[in-house]
Amino acid sequence: MATAVEVHDLKAWFGKTEALHGINMAVEAKHATAVIGPSGCGKSTFIRCLNRMHETNPEAKSEGTVRVGGVDVYEMPAVDVRRRVGMVFQKPNPFPTMTIYDNVAAGLKLNGTHNRKILDDIVEHSLQQAALWDEVKDILKKQSGASLSGGQQQRLCIARALAVSPEVMLMDEPASALDPISTAKIEDLIFELKQKLTIVIVTHNMQQASRVAEFTGFFLMGNLIEFDKTEKIFTNPSDKRTEDYITGRFG
Amino acid sequence: MPNRNISLRRQMTDYFFTGLAASLSVIVVSALIAILAYLVLRGAGSLNLSFLTQTPKPVGETGGGMANALLGSVMILGIASLFGVPVGIGAGIYLAEYGRNRLGQLVRFTSDVLNGVPSIVIGLVAYGLVVLPQRHFSAFAGGVALAIMMIPTVARTTEEMLLLVPHAVREAAFGIGIPQWRTTISITLPTARAGIITGVMLAFARVAGETAPLMFTAFGNQFWSFSANQPIAALPLQIFTYAITPYDDWHRQAWAGALMLVILIVGTTTLVRFVFMRRMLGGAR
Numbered sequence: 001m002a003t004a005v006e007v008h009d010l011k012a013w014f015g016k017t018e019a020l021h022g023i024n025m026a027v028e029a030k031h032a033t034a035v036i037g038p039s040g041c042g043k044s045t046f047i048r049c050l051n052r053m054h055e056t057n058p059e060a061k062s063e064g065t066v067r068v069g070g071v072d073v074y075e076m077p078a079v080d081v082r083r084r085v086g087m088v089f090q091k092p093n094p095f096p097t098m099t100i101y102d103n104v105a106a107g108l109k110l111n112g113t114h115n116r117k118i119l120d121d122i123v124e125h126s127l128q129q130a131a132l133w134d135e136v137k138d139i140l141k142k143q144s145g146a147s148l149s150g151g152q153q154q155r156l157c158i159a160r161a162l163a164v165s166p167e168v169m170l171m172d173e174p175a176s177a178l179d180p181i182s183t184a185k186i187e188d189l190i191f192e193l194k195q196k197l198t199i200v201i202v203t204h205n206m207q208q209a210s211r212v213a214e215f216t217g218f219f220l221m222g223n224l225i226e227f228d229k230t231e232k233i234f235t236n237p238s239d240k241r242t243e244d245y246i247t248g249r250f251g
Numbered sequence: 252m253p254n255r256n257i258s259l260r261r262q263m264t265d266y267f268f269t270g271l272a273a274s275l276s277v278i279v280v281s282a283l284i285a286i287l288a289y290l291v292l293r294g295a296g297s298l299n300l301s302f303l304t305q306t307p308k309p310v311g312e313t314g315g316g317m318a319n320a321l322l323g324s325v326m327i328l329g330i331a332s333l334f335g336v337p338v339g340i341g342a343g344i345y346l347a348e349y350g351r352n353r354l355g356q357l358v359r360f361t362s363d364v365l366n367g368v369p370s371i372v373i374g375l376v377a378y379g380l381v382v383l384p385q386r387h388f389s390a391f392a393g394g395v396a397l398a399i400m401m402i403p404t405v406a407r408t409t410e411e412m413l414l415l416v417p418h419a420v421r422e423a424a425f426g427i428g429i430p431q432w433r434t435t436i437s438i439t440l441p442t443a444r445a446g447i448i449t450g451v452m453l454a455f456a457r458v459a460g461e462t463a464p465l466m467f468t469a470f471g472n473q474f475w476s477f478s479a480n481q482p483i484a485a486l487p488l489q490i491f492t493y494a495i496t497p498y499d500d501w502h503r504q505a506w507a508g509a510l511m512l513v514i515l516i517v518g519t520t521t522l523v524r525f526v527f528m529r530r531m532l533g534g535a536r
Contacts, residue, residue, distance in 0.1 A: 056425055058351060083428035093419040097441040107427035110437050157423065164427050 004029035004168055004198035005050060005085075010064035012045050012054055019045045021222045022064070027168075027215075032190055032199040034209035034230065037219035038245065043202045046219065047170045050200065051085035052078045069167060083107070086166035090173040092153035094145030094160070100136050103145040103156055107164040122163050130159035131189055151182025158189065169193060171201040175208065187212050206246060210234050218242045287513070294510030297503040302511075307473050307489070313500050317508050319475045320484035323390065324515065327469055327485055328459055330394025335401030335458075336451055342402065343409020343447075348435050350410075359410075362403040373399050374464030382468060390476070390483040393469030397461060401454040408450025412443040448527050452520045459516050462487040486512045 005027035012020040020042045027033050035043045048054040049062050052073055066073045073081045094103050102109070104123045113119060123140070127133040132155040136148070145156050154174060161169060171190075175183040190199055190212045203209050209216050210230055217227040218239075226233060226242045237243045301316050308315030342362070346355055377396035382388055416439050424434040440447070465471075470482040471492065486508050493505035 051426070053422065053425060056422070079428045079430050081428075082426055087426035089419060089422060089426070091419060093417070093423040095420060095423065095438055095442070097438075097444070106424070106438075107429065110424075110429045110433050160423075161427060 002029040003027065004069065005200070006065075006067040006070075007050070008065045008067075010046070010049055010062065010066060012042070012049055012062040013060065014045075014057070015059045019222050020049070020062075023224045025217060025224060025227055027198060027200060029198050030194055030196070031215060032194045032201060032213040033215040033217065034213035035200065035202045035217050035219060036204075036206060036209050036245075037225075039204075041219040042222040043219045044172055046224075047087075047172060047200055047202055050168070050170055051082050051087055053082070053087060083111075083164045084166055085168040085170060086161035086164065087170045088154070088157050088161055088172065088174045091177050092150055092157050094148070094153050094156050096144065096146045098145055099141050100143060100145050100148070100156060101140040104159045104163050106160060111164075123159075126159040126163040127156075129162050129193070130155045131185060131192075132156060132159055149182075151178050151185060154178060154182065154186060155189070158186075158193075162193075166197065168198045168200065171199065173202050173204060176204060183208075206234070218245060220245070290506065290510045290513060293503075294506035294508075297507035298510055302504065302507055306475060307504075310498070315504070317484075317486065317489050317504065317511065319472065320486045320489040320508065321511060321515070323469065323472065323476065323483040324459070324486040324512070326390050326479065326483060327393040327397060327465070328455065328519075330391060330479060331397035331401055331458060332451075332455060333398075334394065335398035335454065336405055338398070339402045339405025339451075339454070340409050340447065342406035343413065344435060344440070346406065346410040347413035348431070348439070359407075362406050365399070366403040366407070369463075370400060370461050371463040371466075374466060374468055377464065377468045385480075387480075388468060388470035388482040389478075389480050390469055391479045393465045393483065393485065394479070396464035396468045397458040400458045400461065400464065404454035404457065405451055408453065409443075409447050412446030412450065413439055415446065416442045444527065448523060452523060456516045456520060459519075460487055460512060462491050486515070 003026045005025075007023055007025040007027075010020055010023040011018060023046060035046060037043050045054060050066055050068075050073070054060050054062055055078070068081070068085055073085070095106060098106065101123055104126050105119050108119060108122060124133060124137075127136065132152060135152060136143075136156075145153065148156060154177075158169075158174075175186045178186065187208065190201065193199060199213075201209075201213060213230050215228070216230040216233040218225045218233060218237075218241075220241055226237055226239045228238075232238075233242060234246055237246065301314055302318075303316060303321070304318050305314070305316035306319045307317070342358060346358060349355070350358065374396050376399065377392050381392035381395050385392070420442060421434055421439060424438050425431070429438070465485050465488050469485050469488065471488040472482045472484040476483045490505045490508040490512070493501040493508065496502075
């Protein structure tokens with residue numbers, strides 16, 4: 001078992017408010033790790049620290065170490081970190097002025113890859129990985145990414161993130177804005193993707209966490225209360241607060 | 252059981268306010284239509300081929316036209332846009348993407364003040380900046396004056412339009428490792444394009460009719476001039492010159508000039524929209 005992301009004593013602030021109080025976590029490579037907890041517990045902030053998206057907020061700062069593949073993310077340029085650690089957001093956010101093709105190719109094109117053959121191959125491969133290829137292969141360069149349905153848009157965003165071949169994929173409630181069928185498709189996708197890369201998924205839906213993730217961390221008020229195998233968290237948690245949360249007593 | 256009186260009252264209120272809004276819109280539109288109609292009525296008769304091809308005739312001779320003034324306006328506005336639009340858009344980008352600091356506040360405040368400075372004062376500034384050092388009036392000086400007037404409008408609309416682009420779009424770009432400058436050029440700006448073009452056209456239309464700042468910069472010219480370095484005629488100047496004379500023929504030409512100016516503005520605006528909007532995707536909006 002290898003560790004893909006190693007988090008040590010991670011603290012994060014918004015202005016003067018401390019949102020994370022020293023998180024330690026070792027994320028297993030090529031597995032899915034779920035992050036659960038009530039709203040405002042810091043789970044989104046946590047995963048946004050893993051690819052340095054947290055600091056794009058001018059008020060925000062963070063402290064501690066996050067190692068991806070053994071390298072401290074704060075020692076490399078933020079843009080390189082984000083190519084190695086991709087992200088899918090809660091609401092599908094395709095680039096509205098771009099075609100489906102350009103949406104997927106954006107990460108490569110805007111960083112200097114212009115070889116048509118390479119781009120074509122990567123676009124097709126990424127869309128296939130995101131299980132969207134068959135639905136869009138005839139309208140790739142004709143329609144805008146924004147013309148797709150919500151579920152398709154989210155898979156397009158996954159394809160766009162995959163196109164820069166990240167080692168880790170962060171998903172911030174990727175299915176919470178989608179209908180049950182689209183949600184099921186995203187979950188199937190997570191199963192496929194974790195054969196090849198590491199997934200960290202934030203979710204409000206505990207059934208979803210138990211379906212897709214081998215490991216689960218429970219956050220509460222900026223602390224990681226418990227981190228263990230998903231089965232253990234949901235059947236026999238060691239902490240009273242975890243038990244209260246998963247049995248629906250608060251949150 | 253719904254109370255019938257309340258529902259009737261609500262319906263009447265609804266009718267009243269819908270009617271009020273509709274009639275107010277009619278007032279706005281009819282002001283525009285009235286101006287246009289009156290312009291056409293007074294100006295269309297004199298808007299003939301010689302008006303579009305000839306230069307002004309000396310006093311006493313009938314005929315002649317404003318061809319040189321039309322060209323002059325096009326040149327001055329071209330020069331103004333050449334300087335004003337890039338500077339304005341650049342400043343707008345700074346304000347929206349980087350300007351959450353003291354410098355940003357300063358730029359915002361100055362540009363709002365600049366927007367309120369009377370146009371004749373801007374003309375004086377261009378006179379001091381360009382005409383005095385060069386020791387002669389020029390189309391270039393007129394362009395500089397109008398460019399200064401365009402900058403605040405373009406900058407603030409660009410800023411507002413960029414801020415309307417959802418933060419999620421920028422995050423999507425950062426999330427796949429696209430640097431911030433690249434995101435601005437290739438993703439945020441194109442997303443805000445329609446609004447920015449509207450802002451640019453608004454600024455263009457506003458300065459196209461300016462007369463005062465041209466009086467001691469472009470100065471005016473009764474003859475053809477093709478040089479940016481020489482005094483040049485402009486439609487608003489020519490309209491002003493003709494309108495204050497006692498000659499009926501020149502009055503008619505002034506009306507035709509005014510109509511021509513409106514056609515120039517509407518034509519440019521439509522053309523720019525057509526050219527830039529067509530490049531937007533069919534599927535998106």
